Amino acid sequence: MSPINLAIVGVGKIVRDQHLPAVAKNADYRLIAAASRHGTVDGIDNFKSIDEMLAAVPAIEAVSLCMPPQYRYEAAEKALSAGKHVFLEKPPGATLSEVADLEALAAARGVSLFASWHSRYAPAVEAAKSFLAGTTIRSMRVIWKEDVRHWHPNQEWIWQAGGLGVFDPGINALSIVTHILPRPVFITAATLEFPENRDAPIAATMTFSDAKGLDLAAEFDWRQTGKQSWDIVAETDAGTMVLSEGGAKLSIDGKLVHEEPEQEYPMLYRRFAEIVKAGKSDVDLAPLRHVADAFMLGRRKFVEAFHD
């Protein structure tokens, strides 16, 4: 099979850091164009908009959409309508309803839609899932605390309505949790803390349960300086499981049992090629649904203004 002619839309930090290196190393793709209001990619044709790009380069077979979620639907609708396969960065959209609409459109056009969740491909996630499948879980705690000034410096879109705030990293935790747990969960209570000058939360706490009464709590906080935490801790009848560093390391009762080099984006692009070849889509909305549920069910609390 010849390589998939790929285009990238929205050339920002995540594209430079992750998408371009992953695509460059994968023989299944040939990157032939990019569209972005500000960024460009060296050595290929660059355009200011997806419309110009799709009109000028009919050879494009698939597009990766990496602009902020508030602008993703329109581009995805154009690409799918033009018969292109679409890779959506996370979160897949600004609303659940628009992504459901895109899924139906992809099915109608006979092309593949991929709602990517990179953290599900973190090195130790599958090992954690296998461990939990054989145990009784007594409790689970999700602690996702990072310094927004370090990880999202001056990213205005993330603080706007629809930008999700601390749920932008938090949805990574939710994508892992929903993948490794044996049963679906749902939020039972939440508190969202909004800086008084921002439209998106800087911190959130949530409790979840499932049909068996699982004890699950999550804490997301963007005000963490010093040590950063992206940890999932489960107390089980087979010991204490710690999935740490965003899914990179797994230890049981303090003993490191799984650690491999990080390969998230290379694996995402492998998965995308797989579904394109198989002629199917991969759209799991559970992580975004939990975020929407948290906003709908959650209590709002106002906290100190945040300035970058």
Add this chain to the structure above:
Amino acid sequence: MSPINLAIVGVGKIVRDQHLPAVAKNADYRLIAAASRHGTVDGIDNFKSIDEMLAAVPAIEAVSLCMPPQYRYEAAEKALSAGKHVFLEKPPGATLSEVADLEALAAARGVSLFASWHSRYAPAVEAAKSFLAGTTIRSMRVIWKEDVRHWHPNQEWIWQAGGLGVFDPGINALSIVTHILPRPVFITAATLEFPENRDAPIAATMTFSDAKGLDLAAEFDWRQTGKQSWDIVAETDAGTMVLSEGGAKLSIDGKLVHEEPEQEYPMLYRRFAEIVKAGKSDVDLAPLRHVADAFMLGRRKFVEAFHD
């Protein structure tokens, strides 16, 4: 077929006003028990909790769950697990994820789950759907403005997190809109107004679109005194359509074309008996998904405190 042995849980205003009269007139049901913390139903066995009721009256085949949405999952999970069919008042739950979980449980148990949307059965809704199917819609405006002090006096749960506030009536509008429009829609922007002393919004404005760029806006407000509005107005190439009084009347270019007596709950119970007999479920989450999307995407604004 012998009547379905029915029980009702959560005996409040909506049960007395709507459920009991509808069930009494429908030969498909025999009401045999009720459970409620405060209310009782004359002439049948009454219990304080669903657990007591299910244990004491094994003949129950179906239950209608009419308690506030924050408490609905637990009761539904118990009823479905006990092999009973379940009728959920609107909204079907406090989160999308818990209702998705109930849907899977009903399927696994081979019983029927009904997420009811009474406004979809308002007299003129089907006529509006038929009219719109043959037109090009230029714009649609949804105006749902009522006096909360009149319609929800001292209903504390409605103001709590998860009680949905003005989206409790507003979801009725969304249930109609999602039923009569030819294509799925999604929210593109929203503003939610929270009284400074409450955890749920008293007003909301939303804009929606669809794959064809539909111009749709909705306005929900609980501060309306004087004339109450539950109207959907569409400008189309076949004239101006006004679906008014919550779906009761339809007029085209000012001419009343459809008006019949209101039969919402009788029709809901007819539909529930139908799905029970057919061995299937009827769970459309689109109205609740739009509410969750509005909370997730919406800008929050604080307004004057509200006191009953």
